Amino acid sequence: xxTTTTAESSSAPVSAPVPAPAAAAAxxxxxxxxxVGSNRQGRFGPVVAEWxxxxxxxxxxxxxxxxxxxxxxxPTTLSPSPAATAALAEVTPKLAAxxxxxxxxxxxxxxxxxxxxxxxxxHYAEWRAKPVALVSYGGVSxxxxxxxxxxxxxxxxxxxxxRDTVSFxxxxxxxxxRGRPRDPAGPAAAAKVMLDQLVWWAQALxxxxxxxxxxx
Numbered sequence: 639x640x641t642t643t644t645a646e647s648s649s650a651p652v653s654a655p656v657p658a659p660a661a662a663a664a665x666x667x668x669x670x671x672x673x674v675g676s677n678r679q680g681r682f683g684p685v686v687a688e689w690x691x692x693x694x695x696x697x698x699x700x701x702x703x704x705x706x707x708x709x710x711x712x713p714t715t716l717s718p719s720p721a722a723t724a725a726l727a728e729v730t731p732k733l734a735a736x737x738x739x740x741x742x743x744x745x746x747x748x749x750x751x752x753x754x755x756x757x758x759x760x761h762y763a764e765w766r767a768k769p770v771a772l773v774s775y776g777g778v779s780x781x782x783x784x785x786x787x788x789x790x791x792x793x794x795x796x797x798x799x800x801r802d803t804v805s806f807x808x809x810x811x812x813x814x815x816r817g818r819p820r821d822p823a824g825p826a827a828a829a830k831v832m833l834d835q836l837v838w839w840a841q842a843l844x845x846x847x848x849x850x851x852x853x854x
Contacts, residue, residue: 668737675743675754677708693829707753733764738840745776750784765795767852769839780805800835
């Protein structure tokens, strides 16, 4: 016998359409501050920073904003002053609005530059419960000793540094005259791993802070 299926009739009230859910937190691009950490005259940092920004801008999950230590005239006294107020009015809102950071540092005498430490020390809550990726450049060490010191500093500020880094050893020779790495594949692969980790931590921490305030 052939069975025919017909539409079911019902007198039950028809429910109103369910609105589409709001975009999940993971779908909202993350605001990442790329912090250029050297203010030395003749510095190589802008070359590495331009390459790094190119990697960040390739992604749909990150929206970058640059903060350059050389452009933030913060005094080193860590005391209130008109000069400090003006400088902080420029930089503090950018740090506060960030979901994540990528800090670019050279290595000076086995550590990172004083100007970078000064900018970090002028802030506290802006770093809390946010992830930090670290990119370094230098001579034989590639700036890795500066990176290890920064990990200790950011841990004290309740920030989370991601495990993988990007480092350029013999940096001036690693880039050509157009500011591009002579071996682009290796740095690009390292940057992808690092930024993937940064995004994971930034999304996880953003969702956690929405569920409950960070109490550290």
